[in-house]
Amino acid sequence: MAQKYKPLIFPFSALVGQETLKIALLLNAINPGLAGVLIRGDKGTAKSTAVRALASLLPEIEEVSDCPFHCHPEDIKEMCENCLERFKAGEKLPRQKSQVRVVTLPLNATEDRLVGAIDFEYALKTGRKRFQSGILAEANRGIIYIDEVNLLEDHLVDILLDTAVCGVNIVEREGISFSHPSRYILIATMNPEEGDIRPQFLDRFGLCVSIQGINELEQRVEIAKRREAFDQDPEGFLARFKMKEEAQRERIIKAQKLLGKVKISSKLLNAIAKISLKHRVMGHRADLLLDKTARTISAFYAREEVQEVDLALACELVLTHRTRAEREEREREKTAVMGEGNNQANQFEGSETKSEREAESSGAGVEQRAELRSQSASERTAQNYPGNADDFSGRAQEAFQEKVFGVGELLPISTKEIKFARDTLKRNQSGRRTATRTSNRTGRYVRATVQRFNNDLAFDATLRASAPYQRHRQKTHLAVNIQEPDIREKIRMKKTSNLLLFAVDASGSMGTRLMSETKGAIFALLLEAYQKRDKVGLIAFRGMKAELLLPPTNSIELAKRFLEELPTGGKTPLGHGLLVAYQVLKRELNREPDLLPLLIVVTDGRANVGLDREKYYEGPQFGEIYQEIYELCALIRKEPRVRSLVIDAEEKRMGSFGRSKKLAQAMEAKYYILEEMVKDQILKTIESELK
């Protein structure tokens, strides 16, 4: 294919602020052993711009000029087979210098492009199988860059994790059996509001940086000015910063030369060990990284011996994403000493939080100072992210403490009573929640399969499958002769949304407290649904019938409005509630066969109005009404895609009639008691249901 289109890139040295980010990137340019950077930040904070800008600062390396894997001409250990053979045969491998490569892995990449595949054209022409290298080959000894890495398809992440471990890409597909060296560093960006990445994947990144928007007036103005100047005249702008870029490149090269000579004292090595232990970091990787990072930092500052301040910065970069589990504990330990970790422009040379300065003056040891450094960094992470999972609990609580009460016929209730403990709400990804293989032809094509389902032809894979046999097949008027066994189909993945259908008992028997607790629970779920783009529907049953107050919608705002205005009181037509729920579910499933609905019934079970609304049941006749209720439950139970949940809103202190429990059994639904859930984790429950 023709060469790539490469637009002009905003220069690195023209970036304003974000010193920590810049340093993290430069350190990786100096020392690839630091294993890359994960950049977490709000939208619009120059994450992608910075990484792309880095590419032009990267130093040159020696490589074999005709090797697709860019092998080093002398490093026997890391050479590919081909280069090794030639080397052993005494050939002097042709060499050239070229810049370290940054290869972009787009989110919608397919496996064949990442891993490599059979060279279709070559096979067609010569009838021989040849490996066509993919991104993993191109990026060997270079950098793979992924934007919005938290949205990357799971199976691609798996491939990246695999190759990370052994540094070799092993390909077994389409009749090809091949392996080649694949050592690269990952630089990726993500917006934490959209969810996090798997812990194993997180660990793959050596360093992690969190960035936010800058609120300082002058810097903001400068950012706007520079961006505009670049947009209007990119060549001119680049010329303006040419000297600075050169200087930066020089600095990197000098640092590389110095790196091997940098020494670290045993005192600091001990400090490293202590810090890692204290933070209960997994394994020893962090220790090694801290050592390497600290020394690289020294080299960057042209120092031959690592200073405390170097180690402090290293801690901030290396530990932030490795000690999540302990963050809660540290938060509990924290005192007023922590102060406001709200430093925006993170000038690392000078930025120390109040706590660090205090520790400094109180003569605290090296470890403590370095530790505080990384603590405040993760403090910043925890506090300043609007969407950070841990932070969300505080926010969510605020949200419905303000909003839940004072509507309709509710009595004003002290907000202190309601606390929905939302612990670590693991949001995997934003956007549609659950990944399903779709049977219709929608969704993203992720890979091909030899199995036949629906004639959704994967043409590229089919071509490749047919390629090796062309020589032996009869020539037709077409260049390619495709036979039945060559045919490959597409496997598509689509994140379908869930439908959270609430059937809520709004009768008088649900006390005001219960009603407000229920609403609170639903509100919290709406917040969750908003991020995940789940659909939400609301059925309320009271008086003589059930009403679909809110047909399934993505509009959480509407849902909130209806919920707020939900009036209560009257009898309990539970049966009708279930019937309406069933009808809504069927309708939605017809429309979207891949939907995964979750029915959440909130009631105390005291049904007293049957489907035949003329009859009102009381006392021992409950048995009668429950006949029809059980039949309705059976209907729901028989729907394979529907999962249900029953939340028992009965006040248990008076003893229990156990009706809701029986309801749950009849529906084969999970059963929870509202009172208990309020104390524990009501939402965690439903969260796990939705997985």
Add this chain to the structure above:
Amino acid sequence: MREWKVFPFSAIVGQEKMKLGLILNAINPRLGGVLIRGEKGTAKSTAVRALASLLPEIEVVRGCAFRCEPSLPSKLCPECQAKLEKQGKLETERVKMRVIDLPINATEDRVVGTLDLEHALREGEKKFEPGVLAEANRGILYVDEVNLLDDHIVDVLLDSAAMGINTVEREGVSYSHPAEFILVGTMNPEEGELRPQLLDRFGLCVNIQTLREPEQRVEIVRRWSEYESDPEGFAEKWRAEDEDLGKRIQEAKKLLAGVEISEELLARIANISIALCVDGHRSDLVLMKSAKTRASFFRRSKVLEEDVDACIEVAFAHRMRRRPFEEMAIDSKKIEEMLNRQSTERASGRY
């Protein structure tokens, strides 16, 4: 065959904000497109097509699938680059700007581009088959009901819109090409919202409603029936105004590069962003570019305070940090207060 006459832009009643948003983007595509939020039947699609038809012709490389701009060698697609190197110059022609519709069930391979089936079968060679993003280069990409699109498609659209480039690594194809287009998205907020990250990537956002004034409503019906019964005559009636607008846009484009904005106003913009607690810096950039663009539209080479103020709403409507349930609207009172405060500060010399 007679050319189908599009409803004239100038004949659209009301919806000044939407028209402004579209005009600004037509003058300066780097604004990042416009998201139009509103109910059905509010002239969204009509306006976009009307705009496209009054826009001036553009110069393209003859025969190029991406409609490359011959005067910008740094933005040529790989084929045009190769041609330029071989021949030393490129053949050009003038064409009208296109509006490309993105169908709601578009699949990724159609949007991004894929392996050319025919070519592979016939010649046994791999060739890139351009998709919608290629067709939209240097044109307008109109995405109706953008909130109902599959997430991964929206991601791809916004990525290209932001970077101006489409990178393809799939289905055996490795290719990249320029993808600069004016992105116009529409949606009905009652059917669900876009993710905040996607919202932020739209340059401007306009909330529109059905007109409530009876006179305006009558006028809409009157004009539309006139148009339907005689599109030619109706178009002729409004031709002069449309041509004027087209010329104005052309002139503005030429003026734009020379428009200056004072430090004071830049500071004002930054202050507004800070006060409205927006995430990131896109808002500053967009507001600044919009103000400059508006100035050029009004034939000024210096940005005035009124330019900045007129664009605040369209630049910020979709960006303010909010908890998911808050109404997405600019509190105009708050802005007034803030702006007043700033003027008094300046007056008192504290600025």
